[in-house]
Amino acid sequence: MRHDTLVDAIGNTPAVRLRTDTPDGVEVYAKLELLNPYAMKDRVARRIILEARRTGALREGAPIVESSSGTMALGVALVGTYLGHPVHIVTDPRIDPVTLAKLEAMGCSVHIVEAMTAQGWQSARLERLADLMRDLPGAWWPQQYSNPDNPAAYRTLADELLDDLGTVDVLVGSVGSGGSLCGTSAALLEHLPDLKVVGVDCVGSVLFGQPDLATRKQSGLGNSLYPDNIDYRLFDEVHWLSDDEAFDATKSLAREQKIFAGNTSGSVYRVLTHLAAHAAPGTRLVGIMPDRGDRYAETVYRHEAAGPVATAPTEVPFGTTVHRWSYAAIPRRHRPVLFFVESNTTGTGMLALRTATRLGLAPVLLTKDPARYAGLEETGCPAVRCDTEDEAALRAAADSAAAGRPVAGVTTTSDFYLVHAAALAGSFRRPGHASGTAGLCRDKSLSRAVLSEAGVPQPAHAVVESADGVAAAVARVGLPCVVKPADGSGSQDVRWCADEASALAQAARILAVTENVRGQRRAGRVLVEEFAQGPEYSVEMFCAGGEAVCVGITQRTTTALPYFVETGHLFPAVLSAAAEAELAESARQALKAGGFELGPAHVEVRLTPAGPVVIEVNGRLAGGMIPELIRAATGIDLLEQQLRAATGRPLALSADRARYAGLRFLTATETGRLTGITGATEAARVPGVESVVTTGVPGRAVRPPQDAYDRLGHVVAVGSSPREVETALDTATALIRVETTPTP
Secondary structure, three states, X not given: OOOOOOHHHOOOOOEEEOOOOOOOOOXXXXXXXXXXXXXXXXXXXXXXXXXXXXXXXXXXXXXXXXXXXXXXXXXXXXXXXXXXXXXXEEEOOOOOHHHHHHHHHOOOEEEEOOOOEOOEHHHXXXXXXXXXXXXXXXXXXXXXXXOOHHHHOOHHHHHHHHHHHOOOOEEEEEOOOOHHHHHHHHHHHOOOOXXXXXXXXXXXXXXXXXXXXXXXXXXXXXXXXXXXXXXXXXXXXXXXXXXXXXXXXXXXXXXXXXXXXXXXXXXXXXXXXHHHHOOOOOOEEEEEEOOEOHHHOOOHHHOOOOOOOOOOOEEOOOOOOOOOOEEEEOXXXXXXXXXXXXXOOOOOHHHHHHHHHHOOOEEEEEEOOHHHOOOHHHHOOOEEEOOOOOHHHHHHHHHHHHOOOOEEEEEXXXXXXXXXXXXXXXXXXXXXXXXXXXXXXXXXXXXXXXXXHHOOOOOXXXXXXXXXXXXXXXXXXXXXXXXXXXXXXXXXXXXXXXXXXXXXXXXXXXXXXXXXXXXXXXXXXXXXXXXXXXXXXXXXXXXXXXXXXXXXXXXXXXXXXXXXXXXXXXXXXXXXXXXXXXXXXXXXXXXXXXXXXXXXXXXXEEEEOOEEEEEEEEOOOOOOOHXXXXXXXXXXXXXXXXXXXXXXXXXXOXXXXXXXXXXXXXXXXXXXXXXXXXXXXXXXXXXXXXXXXXXXXXXXXXXXXXXXXXXXXXXXXXXXXXXXXXXXXXXXXXXXXXXXXXXX
16 A cells, blocks of 8 residues: 555554454454554554644644653654654653664654652653653643543544444453543444443553552553543453463464564453453454564563463452452443432532443432533533432432442532432432431531530530520630531631621621522521631541541641631641541541441541640541542542442552642632633643642632632642642742732
């Protein structure tokens, strides 16, 4: 076939029928993506780079910077340098000499990081990449793990399979960035709705619910991160192979089929031939073979297995930790349903839906108003409109949405719907809070009474239901005091009051509002509390099997009085061992008093000169992106653990790293209209900064923060010490400008 350029020669790879021991009428094909000029990722590089040039994101002659130690590096080098772009590849010492030689021969600048960070080699490479992006004017980063042009590049592969074979019954592919198998299968499913999609991963990869093992030797598949390009809704089955099993399969592929490939192709071959041996007559199976074997000649092909190699997989329930060839079935049409009763509108709400899909569940959002949730459509989660305040209507909607599928559980990420979720879980006899416990978490006046009865230290307080009781309440607790609604959330209407007049005005303001931001009827009660002096902490707890585990303690900073809006966090807090133990025990006693037995909780505590006093008990994960800080600092994904608890699955609460993570919220300094937020791109390049998110929409009315809804975004940073984190946050936030115009 004739081509004018080498870039044009990418694709149109052969589909070769394999010689396999299969039942009559079963056909097995290998799609030899390894016969692209360098490997399969040539397709991705071509699509991503050409699209970036077309849209102007990549200017003529501008540098391209990518983090890769394998075929993506080669693809970017091929296409980038061919089109006249300087290409910088960031990699680590594990890069094989063949790949390194190819990159240097094509004229790339190769940057090898010297040491991994606490989060591994990938994190170290991304930090170096951020430095290059800052130092190279006009540099562009393909971002293969989140760029939608990655899976889109494989539509051509799907078209080739349809042209060559007409139909495919089973597609087997490896999973790393998620692009190849998800992109190919999504395109094929448009024509072949009964296609079975089988993913191949490695032991020690986090992609399908396994613990991360930095010692795994396989490359080209698996990951320590969750790439945005993996669409977990597409998979029907996933297999995991150990290093020994993958390397043995690679040598078998060369010996049996004369295909000298890498371990990714070998892993696919092992699963493909196993499925073919048990397929029904007439079944056509295709395996995607991504990589050739030259770069593995001295590693994979010289590897000797440490013990027996499995010849068949063991079936396990999805979520079981595996150590050898195993598989789990997660069929698209029959996945257990996890119901979400509404959601929070910021932070982890939409992330929870995506996490449920990753866990092999079918998330369904039960909601009064789907339009309330920005980003819902991108999750792919169905939303069922119903009256979530009506218990009977909620159950009827859930029954209809389940459509005969098993119900795995019920949960919520919204403070306002803890009671509703508990009731629905109880009606399905699935794990959940007792209704009384959920009610205590929602109504702080009830939790105050329970804590008092149990003798848990807390501020002096009084409950008033009319303005007439405010004077007596203030006299009882003293001044200054804190006045807040009994059933509030997100620091709304919480005020520090220096005198009786301001306390009376604040109580009247609260009592005048009969509905909360969700349209629910307010409790009509106000808490007047002693102002407990001392630093504020959030104690992050998780309960299971009657045991309350302290995952860690978050140090919180808030606005100047009279408001209590969180402006930033540091996890873990800088505390003495004795203070940490005191805070954890106070939280444990508070949860015990409330009968809290299952799932996440965060207990807000102030450390006064007399010791810890409990401010609030919340029956949910902490807000303000604290779960993401914990994940970055410890590797513990609390959001995933919440969903595991709600569905009765085993929990994983052990840290696999020890770092610090911090956050600063972006807010307006003046009242007016938001005109824009600038400097976010520059802030994201600051060493240590993990993410910069802006949520403020130009034209929105803004003000200096009075509650959590006044936030306009955040910056997250990680580091090996609190000072390192604070320096990164200070530097990044100094680059960001929240620009406003005054309003009359």
